[in-house]
Amino acid sequence: LLRVLSVAPGSIGAEVGLVPGTELFSVSGHPLEDFLDWEFHTADDAFVVRARLPSGEDVEYDIERVEGMPLGVALEPPRIRRCANHCDFCFVDGNPAGMRSALYIRDDDYRLSFRYGNFATLTNLKPWDEARIVEYRLSPLYVSVHATDPVVRRWLLRNPEAPAIVPQLRRFADLGIQFHTQVVLVPGANDGAQLEQTLADLYGLDAAVLSVSVVPVALTEFSKRDLVRAPSGAECRAALETVDRWAARAVTGRGHPWCFGADDLYLQAGVPLPPAVWYGDFEQRENGVGAVRFLQTRIAAAAGRYGDWAGKHIAVATGAAMAPLMPQVMATLAEETRARLEVLELANTVFGTSVTTAGLLPGSAFLEALRDRQDVDLALLPAEAVNDDLRFVDDMDAHELAAAVPMEIRLSTDFADVLAQQGVAA
């Protein structure tokens, strides 16, 4: 069931009479399963919406898109596709007991992969899903490959039913779908010769695989440490050597590195990060690949323009993917601004812990983290966490959040965009 969460004032949705709580049934005769159907079928210039208002009245709207006027309809968050795997390194198992139920959700959702760049394994696709990926051209998708050897991959995913990934990707590739891929490096399982084979197989898929990142497995104190361990510095260095070899080959053959080590892999290997230019368009930045260089570049570009924030306590709220990398960029920022900076790592209370990108953090997570922080003067929130109407994924309005917390809040892409504005400091 697809339901309207909110309707922006002055939008087409508001003009025709859509209101929060309206159930949406079909667009131009196409039944609606989820937000993808809605977005795909309402992209036309004219369409007919069949719906039921909260009063129980069935309605039909003939809608013509007026140029420059947004549809303005936000939908209730989708029911997340559950994961069919049981990886030993799963984030969800890394949660202590007694937290909110959403934090135990294992998501594996190709729709969120397309829409938000979440990694999915594609192990839970039904033929209907595969057809949709092609029909709606859900490309690029972000895919957790881990290993291309089917036996190793099934072992890593703890899923004996997982389909062989290379033929699966090739089928999609033949139909025009591309991928950003990742390998979560689990020592003794998919490193060494397995990593070599995986990169060779992905390289062999040619232009269909746009990039591959190698990310060291992240464990918490609650992870199944008897079954999986973090890689040692030497194992990270060995993995980086393999990554570098494939990157050098790709630079020669394709003109760009294609294969990247995550920032964390360099940190754990004790190897300096490549320069910013190595990362091109920073396409896996949200996955912690090139994130440090990206932010350092942006922070440095604003040098000399920072306000004086001496004596101010500034909180930087972000997701679990970016938080461990923040100390590397905070030092320069602290020097430039003279502020006291604190990183707040927030868990995703709507989609679950495995969704670690800052852009999907709900307003309620920020509210919870900030509402009792009388000691903080300013909180920087990731700008990508709100839509054009300044609403978070849980429909909380950014102004509503600002009114409910004791400090000033600002939306920021790279910190410099807020802190380098002279005169902002109180």
Ligand code: SF4
């Ligand atoms: S790590 Fe991801 S793919 Fe593995 S079990 Fe957890 S949610 Fe599923």
